[in-house]
Amino acid sequence: xxxxxxxxxxxxxxxxxxxxxxxxxxxxxxxxxxxxxxxxxxxxxxxxxxxxxxxxxxxxxxxxxxxxxxxxxxxxxxxxxxxxxxxxxxxxxxxxxxxxxxx
Numbered sequence: 001x002x003x004x005x006x007x008x009x010x011x012x013x014x015x016x017x018x019x020x021x022x023x024x025x026x027x028x029x030x031x032x033x034x035x036x037x038x039x040x041x042x043x044x045x046x047x048x049x050x051x052x053x054x055x056x057x058x059x060x061x062x063x064x065x066x067x068x069x070x071x072x073x074x075x076x077x078x079x080x081x082x083x084x085x086x087x088x089x090x091x092x093x094x095x096x097x098x099x100x101x102x103x
Contacts, residue, residue, distance in 0.1 A: 001026060002070065002081040002092070003033055007101075009068040010078040011038055016063070020071055024060065032062035039063045072097060 003009060005026055011019045016038045025034040041061045047054035069078040072094050079096040092101040 001028060001065070003065055003068060008071045008073055009033070009035060010071040011035070011063070011067060012069050012078070013067045014063065015039075027062055030062065031065050033065050033068060034060050034062050035068065036060065070094065072099070074099070
């Protein structure tokens with residue numbers, strides 16, 4: 001997976017194209033990610049202990065990982081992610097700016 005929890009990503013296709021948000025959860029087996037403020041769905045809930053009033057709850061739904069791209073906040077642009085070995089450790093880096101992500 002080139003995207004990890006906590007990364008900032010830009011949606012590159014679909015209804016939410018162009019939106020930027022932080023990755024809240026990565027679903028590896030399903031190849032999907034949950035991004036903050038993207039793909040909001042309405043869930044109708046019955047009253048329960050967790051939601052005593054019930055009603056309509058808005059929450060983020062997963063989107064395909066192929067529809068997002070890493071967003072470099074320092075350069076303010078989306079870029080691909082590459083891998084290389086630094087001091088014997090495999091680290092991710094931004095291909096456009098050569099900046100290391102994992103240290």
